[in-house]
Amino acid sequence: MAFTLAAPCEYREEIRKSRFIALAAPADSPQAAQAFIAAHGDRAASHNCWAWKCGAQYRFSDDGEPGGSAGRPILAAIEGQDCDQVAVLVIRWYGGIQLGTGGLARAYGGSAAKCLQGGECIALVERLPAQCHVPFAELARIRARLAEWQVSIESETFDADGALLQLALPAERFAELGQRLSDLGRGQIQLVRRD
Structure with a gap:
């Protein structure tokens, strides 16, 4: 059974001097997901990485991070939490310490997963x-x-x-x-x- 969020939620953490804020919200269409991302992205941040999933449709963006180190781990977190009709944006302010592609994938995917775990989920009814x-x-x-x-x-x-x-x-x-x-x-x- 798939789940969506009852309301938007947020998770913050600092990893090796980089600040990460994960924002997640229900999105019943690709347009709603893109609108959420556009409305909540921070131009002053180093990176605004995101992913969304609406049924069989999904998209993600690494926003300048090494390929596959941000957007795909966020999408994997969405799928790992059995979520659908959800958009997740993870904003990073670079703290001066390189995390490497593995560290980035863990940071982005982990922040997204913790954000979704902290939100109130409701079952999607067919x-x-x-x-x-x-x-x-x-x-x-x-x-x-x-x-x-x-x-x-x-x-x-x-x-x-x-x-x-x-x-x-x-x-x-x-x-x-x-x-x-x-x-x-x-x-x-x-x-x-x-x-």
């Missing part, structure tokens, strides 16, 4: 795409219930009779939620899977 058409008379009530059931509304398209809701819902609850919607709408609301 979400299933679905849709249903809701009459106008039921729309406000159905929206409130969907929020209670942890179903997110991705989009709404209105027509003369109501709204077509594009939803993302916990996969293991599809049948249960379909029945609840049908009951609430007195048989008028049918939950359908979409591709």
Whole structure:
């Protein structure tokens, strides 16, 4: 099972006079991950190394450190903590003592891992795409219930009779939620899977 962070977290340490600050945050898309990195990088620092993972997509950067000594160890820390939909930025202020590529990999990967370990993790639930058409008379009530059931509304398209809701819902609850919607709408609301 994969996990993400409930909220951003931070870890600081000094290694042979170099200061490291690891910042991690949930990121549900590559764009959100890149935005987090852009917003939290420090131009005054020696290096802003980072990695993110969103499902099958991932990226990392060594930001001037020797190849493979920073970004890849940060990504390895993300994967080692069974994290997904997470961005990690490790900022380094050089302290004058060379760490070597092995020392850099341990410093960056270790800071990232300790940051993720210190954060509050929540399990990622597999979400299933679905849709249903809701009459106008039921729309406000159905929206409130969907929020209670942890179903997110991705989009709404209105027509003369109501709204077509594009939803993302916990996969293991599809049948249960379909029945609840049908009951609430007195048989008028049918939950359908979409591709």
